[in-house]
Amino acid sequence: MHIEEAISTRRAIKGFDPAFALSCEQKDELLQLALFAPSAFNLQHVRFVEVSDPALRAQIREAAWGQAQVTDASMLVVVCAQLDSWSANVGRVWEGAPAEVQSYMAGAIDNYYRDKPQVQRDEVMRSSGLMAQTLMLAARGKGLDSCPMDGFDFDAVGKLINLPDNHVIALMVAVGKKVVEAKPRIGKLPVSEVIIRDRF
Template structure:
């Protein structure tokens, strides 16, 4: 499937076949595609918690207002980000570059993030969103259905997955074989309302 078709056909599907298992090779391809996604300064600050333990999935479902896709989808991925990635040996994000580039980038990263907690969080959420979209489009291109989710108790889920203090949860992505078509699209805003030329009107 090409990218435009994947974008057009991706929908949030809520009903899944609980007996279907995604082949490990497909799951690896989906996750590796997300790892190729963009992050500021190449921080690679996303972390993907692939929840497979059935008991843990049940606990997470309870913290997600009993939404069935949490347990019934083949895969539940908790997309997280490391808020402190910027200060954890930042030269390693440029390990394949010459030493002078590693040193330069490490200094730029420190200068940009140090003391700017809101920027750290904003970048983490941007990274999570970009990664989630890559996860979903890759899954759709392989013939699976997906559901992005933020309808859950973030603190409760954080405790269940032992989320480190310097990490945040962005969202869930459920992936599997849907058993029912998605609801019809609710409607799209007019093109001229969302696509602007140069600037907003006065």
């Protein structure tokens, strides 16, 4: 599918075919494509928790107020992010760069994040959104459908997936084959209102 078609036909789908199954290899391909999304300072904050266990999926569905896509979609991904990647992984993500670049980036990253918890959280949420959108477009490009989700009990899902203390959940993404058509696009604000040239 051409990229323009994937973008224009991607919709949030709530009804999935529970009989349709993606192989482990197909799931891995989608997740690996999503990893090409950018992350600030190359920190690669995002961690994908791909939930295959049916019993765990059922528990997550309870924490998502019974939403069927949690169990019916072929793939469910909890998009998480490591809040302290800026300090924990800086050496790893710049390994292989010239020494002067590594030194410069380590200082710039430390200056940007240290003692700024809101900046740390904002940054992982931005990275998570970029990764999730890339995952959904990769899925659409292969003729699949998806649904981004934040309608769930974040604390309950965190406990179910053993979320580490230094991580947060940004959203979940369900991927599979739709059995319902997307609802018509409604309420779209005029382009002239949402695209601003130079200044408000």
